[in-house]
Amino acid sequence: MKYSQATDYALHAMLYLVAEAPDKPVSVQLLAEKLGVSQTYLSKMLTKLVKAGLIHSVSGANGGYKLKRNQDDISFLDVIQAIEGNTSLFECSFHHDSACLIQQVVADAEQQMMHTLKSKKIADLVAHIPKQPHDRLT
Amino acid sequence: MKYSQATDYALHAMLYLVAEAPDKPVSVQLLAEKLGVSQTYLSKMLTKLVKAGLIHSVSGANGGYKLKRNQDDISFLDVIQAIEGNTSLFECSFHHDSACLIQQVVADAEQQMMHTLKSKKIADLVAHIPKQPHDRLT
């Protein structure tokens, strides 16, 4: 049970967008090269980020992606949920009359995690990184 | 990104073991019937619980499974980790020199969740359930 690799890519891409050029659009070509992943595949994740309202896309020549909100508003939770969805870790297919106590317990615990992930902003990491998020090799 | 259905089965099985017969062994046949899942499949999860030290198995006629520890010592986290493993939600394949800040953030958040799951005991739910954990239908 792990976050998908797509989340990994998305986090690194956001990290780059925040650290490098908050205003100027960055092409998927450059991002894909930095992360060592194909353009078409990475674009799927970036599109998800767009639909989640985290970034903004501009078509045409010299286009690319740039941040939509203030960079301090973008949390880890935002990125993770944009990719992984916002379904609970525990969801039973069988619905019965009384409320499910098991789901309740897991949901409560998950809420703790989400709270922490929401408080952590992408920009928080940038400060600790010398120049820019390193290129991924794998 | 969801817990596997096996975790669902394991939780319900543990719930039954705690609620019904903490001492007398319960056969996988009975448990499987209650949960609506095949014996051979459920046995795999129960074996994992055995290896995790949560329950004890006794072979032979009138055998089955019974709790190993005190029932108040068995937390949700114990069961979940027995099935899902204890790997972090976020693990990058690429290891570089400096520590990974992303993994750090997610691990911290996950720790919050684990703390809650550890404080919640299986026995806590039994008190709220009228007679016994209901049979699963699906």
Next chain:
DNA sequence: TCATTCGCAGACTTATCGTATCTATAATAT
């Protein structure tokens, strides 16, 4: 205007993992 550059969307293939079954084996009570 026209061609180039770019993001977007859908169909598609492949790999991986969860789910589930079957069978054989070992251990224990009667």
Next chain:
DNA sequence: ATATTATAGATACGATAAGTCTGCGAATGA
């Protein structure tokens, strides 16, 4: 001994993740 029960391995199936290919539409600039 025989029936009963857990355990382990091999195997098959299905769902989802991972990745590719292709065409379309929007914007730029020459």
